[in-house]
Every structure is written in C-alpha cells, then in structure tokens.
Amino acid sequence: MSRGPDGPRSSGEPWGGVRPFSIKTKLGTLVVISVLITTGLMVIAMRTETELRFITVFSMIATLLITQFVAHSLTSPLDEMNTVARSISHGDYTRRVSENRRDELGDLAQTINVMADELEAQDRQRKELVANVSHELRTPIAGLRAVLENVVDGISEADPETMRTALKQTERLGRLVETLLDLSRLDNGVVPLRRRRFEVWPYLSGVLKEANMVASARATMGSGGSHTRTDVHLHLDVTPPELTAHADPERIHQVVANLIDNAVKHSPPHGRVTVRARRGSLPESLELEVLDEGPGIPRSEWHRVFERFNRGAVRRPHGPGSDGGTGLGLAIARWAVDLHGGRIGVAESERGCRILITLPGESSVPS
Secondary structure (H helix, E strand, O other): OEEEOOEEEOOOOOHHHOOOOOHHHHHHHHHHHHHHHHHHHHHHHHHHOOOHHHHHHHHHHHHHHHHHHHHHHHHHHHHHHHHHHHHHHOOOOOOOOOOOOOOHHHHHHHHHHHHHHHHHHHHHHHHHHHHHHHHHHHHHHHHHHHHHHHHHOOOOOOOHHHHHHHHHHHHHHHHHHHHHHHHHHHHHOOOOOOOEEEEHHHHHHHHHHHHHHHHHHHHHHOOOOOOOOOOOEEEEEEEOOOOEEEEOHHHHHHHHHHHHHHHHHOOOOOOEEEEEEEEOOOOOOEEEEEEOOOOOOOHHHHHHOOOOOOOOOOOOOOOOOOOOOOOOHHHHHHHHHHHOOOEEEEEOOOOOOEEEEEEOHHHOOOO
C-alpha cells in the first residue's frame, strides 16, 4: 500500500481519492445514456413520422440491454466475493478475489484479500505455536522421565541430589509452559526477558550435562522425533574460566540446547560437538559458538537455516539414530537471540557447521 498526501492509498485508488470509474459514475452514465437514447429516438420519430409506440418499444429494449450489461458487471464480482467468503468461513484461506476493477468493488476485493492474508497468517502462526510447544516440552519431559526411570529401576537412589535434578526439570517444564504460550505475542515484541549476571562455565556445563542425559533417555526409550545419539562427544571450551555474561539464562538455555541438538543430529559416528564461549567486545557481552564435524551447510542455504520448518537441503545430512527433525530448533534459537538484541548466523568453518552467536550484554536495550 502506498501513501498519498492525506494518508494510505490502495493500489487501485488514484491520488486524492477520486475514482474515475466508481459505481456512482457508472449508474449516472447509465441514466444519461438511457435519456439520450430515448431523446434520440423521439427526434427520429418526429422527423420520420414513426409511430410513438414503436419508439417506446425500441427505447425500452435498448435501455434494458444497457441496464443488463451494467448490472452483470456489478453483480459478477459480488458472486466471486461471496464464493471466496464462503471458502474462508470453511477454513480455506487460499482463495482470493480478482482485483481487476477500479471502483468500490475493487476496493472491497482488496479488503477481502487482505483479510484472507491475515487469517491465513494467524492460522499458520497457531499451527507453529503448537509445534513449538511440542518441540520445547520434549526436552524437560525426557529428562524428568530419565531421572524417574533410573529411580524406579534401581539404577540410582532417590537421594536429595537425584530429586533436585527431577525438581529442576519440573521447574523448567513449568517455565517452558508459561513462556511458550507467549509465542502468540512475539509479533508485538512484548515477551519479557529476565536478564541477570551469571557465570558461563557452570551454566553451560549444566546445559551439556542435561543434553547428554536427555540423549541417553531417548536412546533407552527409543523415542522418535529427535536424535537418539549417544556416540557423540560434547566438549565445552570457556575462556577465561571465570567468564560471566548478562542475559536471560532460560532463553540462552533454549538457544544452546537447540543448537546442540541440531549439531548432534548432523554429526558423524563418534563425532565431536564443541560449545565455545568467549568474552565479547562490550561489558558482560558474550560470544558463543557451536561447532560440529558433520557435512556442513552449503553457503546457498545459509540465509534459510533459521526459517521455521526448514530441514535443510543437504543429501543424507543426519547421522545414525536421527530423523530429520521438525525444522524448529534453529528458528527458536534465532527468536531467543533476537529478543536479546543479539545476532546469530552461520560462520565460516574448515569442517562441519559453525553457528556464531553474539549477545550484547548490559549495553542491550532493556526489555
């Protein structure tokens, strides 16, 4: 939509809001033409001494033909709009109305198409919300199940440390339920961040430990929907060891966990995934890297990596025990990084794939 001097202007509306082919103009033209035809026939009758009744019949026939033509041009788009509106009411948002008119009906067609676009986008976002919730809830549920199954099978005791692990997973599950339901508010930018200062090494160490535990649980349960790799080694590299960062730990957990999950899926047998953390250029800023030894991502696909439901175009990209995934993990990672005002992207790497994340730290705009 372009803009005129007085506000928005649709693509079919001329400057100043004057429509040269409006319905009012067409109806006025119809009246004028009917009067001219009748007057012309009356003049002809007077000069040729034709009977008035013939003139009246010819005038009525000509007027009815013109009126029928104009009426058809006005009602045919209404029939199309009615068909499209009925399809939309039945959940089919793919139908659109032809926008080939420059009158009020053309504006109405454009409005219906805009409405259909918005309804289609909302329906797609609703489906993505359900998929996001399912994807994010899988990790804490699998971790909690692993802890409880170990206790039930007698592999581990129900000591305070084990129960604290289970409690931690339960608490994270509750937080995920609350935060994932906020995905419907993402477009308005109102999802809150709970930034705080934390030590990077113990934090990331816990994330990697949880990733190993979840992978073992999935392998034991034979669950589908994500990787069941237990042969991939996870390595943590934090320099300096006392490195700290200022961010929302829960959101960063989403980022790192999803990147690790993606890297493990694409790793070769007995491969290695490295999580590297360095101090950024600003106070409390952080640079994170997740590297794997898989086939890597073609440069032509770099711009599509973080799109939702994009599962990549690499031939046989996944390692043993892995399916293709849902294509949501990297999209969720980008969402969390964007909330921090940071950057995430694919970086150059001699081998495999390298994802680089930059978090601005305390210099970021408060949420």
